[in-house]
Amino acid sequence: MKERIKEVFVKQLKVKPEELKDDVRLYDGIGVDSTEMVEVVIALEKTFGMKLNPKEITKFSTISDIEKVIQSRAAGN
């Protein structure tokens, strides 16, 4: 799942895949700003077919955090 999440970032933000580290906050790792996060959350919703709460996925999340949120939502929480 991490790879699919990373693919969304690469496609939306035009960053290189190697810049995305699993446990580094997006803001610190690739300088994501809040407007970019709005775009990413919409793309993640389309990719995973679910509604996401923008408060749960922010520029201070890591790829691992996002994976947890999506897994938990997929499990019906």
Add this chain to the structure above:
Amino acid sequence: MEKIAVTGLGIVSPSGIGRRQFWANLKSGRSFIKKITRFDASRYPAHIAGQIEDLEKYSHVSERLLKKIDAFSHMALIASELALKDAALDITKEDPNLVGIFLGNAIGGWLYAETELRDLYIEGRQGVSPFMASAWFPAAPQGQVSIYYGIKGFSKTVVADRASSLQAIGYARKTLVKRKLDVILAGGMEAPVTPYALLCCNTYGGLSCDNGNPETAYRPFDSRRSGFVIGEGAGIVVMETVERARKRKAGIMAYISGYASTCDGFDRILPDSEPTQLARAMRMALFDAGITADQIDYISLDGMALDLWDKTEAEAIRDVFGRRASSIPVSCPKTMFGNLLGASGAVDLIITMLAMENQAVPPTLNIDTPDPQGLDYVIGPARQCRIEKAMIISRGRGGINSILVVEKG
């Protein structure tokens, strides 16, 4: 008022990107007006323009940033980069609080806005890029250039139709004279070759519809004039106080020595048929420069290629310059690449500085039968000519009259 130095220029235009290519094309009198190819514009009454291809080739702007900005911000970023390089100025070594940016724009960044608005109506709210909000408005390029270079001083975007960028340069000079800043990037950018922007320009009614003859369609001061042709691009210069420019041994291309602006207060679109206010702006700019009309040896024309506009422009020149009006070289080189609207005044300043440097005035295209007569239009090849002091005329719809006086560096 005190003179301010111009130490670098950056040009992004249909006639070339960068000073060398731009000047070579201007000097040869080659037209870059073509049928619009970016989208199917064939059903618009006027569908010719000066367009820039392959903008991406000319900059170091990342793909990530390009996704967030409109073409007019991209043009401003390239023009800024070129201007700073031309001025041999390393902006990272400046105090960012004392660097400013003053730009002019008339219509905003519609290429970005149009596609997103289309998505809004088709896909709904979620189909719209969140960057739409910060990409389209006229001050967006000012913001993007500020962020790119970390510029933190007093800055401004002027919206005054086609006079926007000349006014921005006028305000920049005033700000430097007051010693509020050390360095200013000043100029303008415009990207009107988009479906909606082109529609607005068509609705305005001033465009030439001579689509079958793009290269000869834009013919100001000619008896067969049929309106102007739009173009896209950006022109940005580096301005600083004379003592600072001398101290850092910068090459001073020109001095901005006079500026004035007046309004006709007459109509929403048309200028006053009596060019009293245009002539007043010319006299005020000369007074500001501390010189007389006798000392001007080149006039850069606005050149709308519409009866009333050309007539009033020539009348105001005759009024201010009297008998000398027939012997001062005048030209409207934008006939080669189109009227860059909000960026046109800054580009005219750049052309004037290049003309001073190369001692040659680039021609006005397509004047076969001069009308009004009585001015010394430069037609045919570029004319060899020493220019020490020049006047630049930039006018906006509804009678905005902005005048800049420039002296050779």
